[in-house]
Every structure is written in structure tokens, then in C-alpha cells.
Amino acid sequence: MIATLGYALLGLLAREPLSGYDLAQRLTGRVGFFWQARHSQVYPELVRLEKAGLVSHTVVEQQDRPDKKVYSVTPEGFAAIRAWVTAPMEVSPRRDELLLKAYSIWLADPAEGAALFREHQRRHLDQQADYERRVIRLEGEHGAQLQRPGTPLFATYLTLQRGIGSEREYASWCGWVAAQLERGSGAGGPDEEQAEA
Amino acid sequence: MIATLGYALLGLLAREPLSGYDLAQRLTGRVGFFWQARHSQVYPELVRLEKAGLVSHTVVEQQDRPDKKVYSVTPEGFAAIRAWVTAPMEVSPRRDELLLKAYSIWLADPAEGAALFREHQRRHLDQQADYERRVIRLEGEHGAQLQRPGTPLFATYLTLQRGIGSEREYASWCGWVAAQLERGSGAGGPDEEQAEA
């Protein structure tokens, strides 16, 4: 049985052949928004995938830097990821420590709590802005291609839009929580305008 | 060092004394939205917390059903969770398999992809409706108390609002993705109204 991490690697390799090092970089950067892995997880997983015949590698010799193993997806690998992509699945569970803290925020000093949530609001706004810049760049460089479902850029575009949306929502909630803690009262959910009590 | 699961248990026990069984139920239900655990994780963690002096238990004998150990938070436990709640922390990483699938959706048949996202849109709308019902019930049963930061209900209210917001956003994105895949073209992000091409 092939684990989710395996499909993450196949998904990256289906776009372009990469080394384990490259894969680990992406899984701690770009696609790290929805799936992460360290190199210590990537290298053994590549061995498993290769044993299963889903990827294969060639050694690329380099003069100025260490040689590397560049992995590609085999026809069987493509079949495997295609089957996985549309297969029914359960909603992924969330593990969000800030929400866990929110659940116990009643125990803390409201001002200190507000500071924590203001800080996280800022971070999510920054992240949102970052995704927005990436979308604008993508739209500038490849315009129409982003609407074509058969291209990798279309898929990248989808995930970036989700990034923007979820960071916006998260930041908005953080701001609302902070406001509640700061004034100690107020009405309405995080999406409504907050009227002074 | 005390793990996040430990604070999850302390957060639940700070509201009311509970058995391991009760804690496991909450961590696969109510608070399962942001943190989950099975009973096999809960029981050993309670032992660790008790050894650390953060919780203590009394055996409650019952006639009609098995005896149980009811745990409560000690003064040291309250100090620990209070310190944790407002302590600076990193943004929790997400592991979302549907987003991972979205990243590789370009490999699949658009119609099959659309079906998957319609299905998940439905699930998130259902979940949103469920949270909304809970908020309405909460507002009905305890009105003004929900605005008082020192009460557990205030904290519950915060997390439910986040539940509503994030499910709404998730459902909206799923619908937008499905629409993109269904018509194979279109413009604008998930929040704009989609004009027919």
C-alpha cells in the first residue's frame, strides 16, 4: 500500500523530474502549505516507490557539486496517481494548536490572549499577501493557460486560490477573536462588521 | 516536556472533571474539529500528566456500569495551561489530502474531478450547517455569557465561529474548483461570482 506522502512525491515528479533534495525543498516550501516532509522521510519513500515500480531514477553527474539521482514517474506511476486523484476520500482531520488555545483562552489574561491573536492575524495576512503576489505573477506570465484543466499551472492556480481564501478567513477570525478579547464584549460573528457596544 | 495532546486534555479537564473515556469521546467528537485522539493515546497521556502532577484522579464506583477514574486539573496543571495558552507559537502546518489531490488534478478526467469536489463541497456545507445549529443553540441557551472572555462558553463560541468560517470557505473553494472542472473555463477566484464564458 502506498501512503499519502508517496502521492505527494508522485504529484511533484509528474510535473518534472526531480532529485530527492529538490523534492524535500518543495515539501518544506511551496507545497508545504498543504503537505510537508523532511528529507529524512523523502529518501526512504523514494526507495519504496522505486521498488513498487512507480518511479525510476538516473544518476546525473555534476562537476561543481555532488552528483544527484533524478527521479521520474513511470507509466505505472502515472496510472497510480491518476487513480488516486479522483478516488473517494474522507475529509482530512485538522490539528490546529491555535484553535486548541482558543478553546482554553478563557483561562488566560484577555490582553495577553489578544496579543497572541493579533500576532497570528498579522502572519496570516502576510501569507495571504504572498499567495496573492504569486497568483498575480502566474496570471501575468501565463494567462489563459490557468483556465485549462489539463495543465499543471491550472492545478497550481487552484491551490493558490485556496491558500488566499483560507489565509484570509483565518486572519479575519484572528482579528475578530482579538477584538473580542480587547473590548471584552461585542456581537456578531467574525464576518460581520463589529459595532461598538 | 508536555506535548500538545497534554494541553488538549488539560483544556478539557479545566472545564469539568472527566474520565479517560469521556476525554476520548470529546477528542473524536466535539473538539475533534481542531484536535483528535483515540483512547489508546489518551490513557497513557493521563498517566504522564498525573506523574507530572498536573492532574489527579479519584475512582468513582458505579453499580450499573464499570467503575471509572475521574481526572481533575491540579493547581500546577492550571498554571501550566495558563502559561501555554498565551505563549508564542508557530502557525500549525496543514496536511490536507484534498489540496494535495487538487495539485495533481490536471492528470485526471475533469468530470471525475468535479464529482469529487462536489462531494466535498456538500460535506463542508453540511458541517457548516451543523456548527451553525450549535451556535444558535448556544446563543439561545446562554446569550450574554458568550461575550464574557472569562467563561468556557465564550471560548467554545470562538471555536465554533472558526468552524463555520473555515467550512464556509472550504465549501466555497470546492464549489469553485468543481465549476472550473465542469466547464473547463471561466475567470475569477473562488469568491467572485462566476460569469458564464
Next chain:
DNA sequence: TAAGTCATGTAAAAAGTTACATGATTCT
């Protein structure tokens, strides 16, 4: 010369899931 990047691995520990194990009572 020291720190950072490129590159690939292994080992140990922690966190989490699934399965095993038991037993009384209550509901269908």
C-alpha cells in the same frame, strides 16, 4: 575561515493509528 548551499543517507525518538484484550450492562 566560517557559514551556507547542494546532496544523500541513517538512527532514534515522538506522535498517532489500528488492532488486540477483557468484561459488565443495556438496548434491540
Next chain:
DNA sequence: AGAATCATGTAACTTTTTACATGACTTA
């Protein structure tokens, strides 16, 4: 009679994180 609930644990396994390990080349 069989399934579900209450109740507590352990064992095995999988997944993920942190640390150990090495070495060449490049940049500050």
C-alpha cells in the same frame, strides 16, 4: 441472542520529527 455502550488498558505498526553523519563547493 446479538449488538451497542461504558470503561480501561496494551501491543504492534505507521508516520513524522529531530538528530547524527559525511563531504564538496561557494559565498561572505
